Amino acid sequence: MKQGPNYKLKQRRRREGKTNYYRRYTYVVSGVDRLVVRFTNKAILVSLQKFDPKGDLTVASASSFELAKKYGWKGDLNNSTAAYLTGFLLGKRAIKAGVKEAVLDIGNRVPAKGSRLFIATKGVIDSGLTVPMNLEVDEGRLRGEHVAKYAEMLEQQDPERFKRVFSKYFERGLNPKDLPSHFKEVLNKLSEASE
Template sequence: MARGALYKVMFRRRREGATDYRLRRKLLLSGKPLLVVRKTSRHIIAQLVKPRPQGDEVIASATSIELRKYRWRASTKNCPAAYLVGYLLGLKALRKGVKEAVLYIGLHQPVKGAAVFAVLKGALDTGLEVPHGEEVLPNEDRIKGKHVEAYAKQLLEQNPQLYERRFSKYIKEGVRPEELSRHFERCLEQIKKAFIGSSSPKGRWEGGGVAVNRSMGA
């Protein structure tokens, strides 16, 4: 509620916690596309946008729903899914000639290893250049879902009934959570084949000569 003549009402999106206008202005001055990541209660959405006076132009986008096309049958909101979304977005960006971007997470708190940084890691591993600090990126085991595997194995041994309830969606889709890393690698390979063709030992983007970082199998 207004308190005096000098009180300034914040922009609606700032009041709603959707946009940090001060940060956005700084990013706009870079002139680079923004890598925008959003996480809903069920899915992960990543977009590469170019701010325009009339509204943001979406250059490329990827969602965890799309991962089903590449045989992903596990959770669409966990760390492995986030990495795959970032990898998919990175390849789409490179295909359109975009090689640089700036990460924009709005008003979300930057938590080390969070899904937003898993998306960033996926995009980085395609060769997309995004300024970042290595300390915020999730490690390889977490990206592959090793933490889920460890929990699933422990639960299967100690409480099989709870295991079946907790991972009912995995089981229904024919995915063994204690083997999630293998499922992750198969899906990643499907994405590579769709965009890059057969895997190249040198890790090159064969369509345009852009190097693809193949660390952790990417």
């Protein structure tokens, strides 16, 4: 079958839906380091990437797995609270590496107000790194107050379901009702460790 003289095959990563080359081009032309926030089923990965013709260079990175291993985090590793703490940790590392500003690279994600993507970015901004954004994030949500309220309500209404739903929290030694105070404790550790 003839395709014609004007037929042009798109790049493989574009066909697979992995890379938006126009958006990437705008990041490269800006000359500013990219703040990359990505999610897996189990964790949150945040990194600061510098463009290089041979391939992007990682200036600093942080993973929510580190929160549990190094800083005593007992909550979930992929919720909004962990996203904020991971972003805060990356911001402190980036500042130590001499980076002062970055631009958010959302990849192919659709931006949604209040999502973990923006909560992680809020953590980076609160650490002292400049990211040009106007963020409206629910402060109570990033501290885990919504989880604590739900746990309290569930414990009163159905104690068996409460134990079943939050079984992973209890295995890690954390009562879900104490999540906001545990968040403050880990945030203080992150602030002290990076000073």
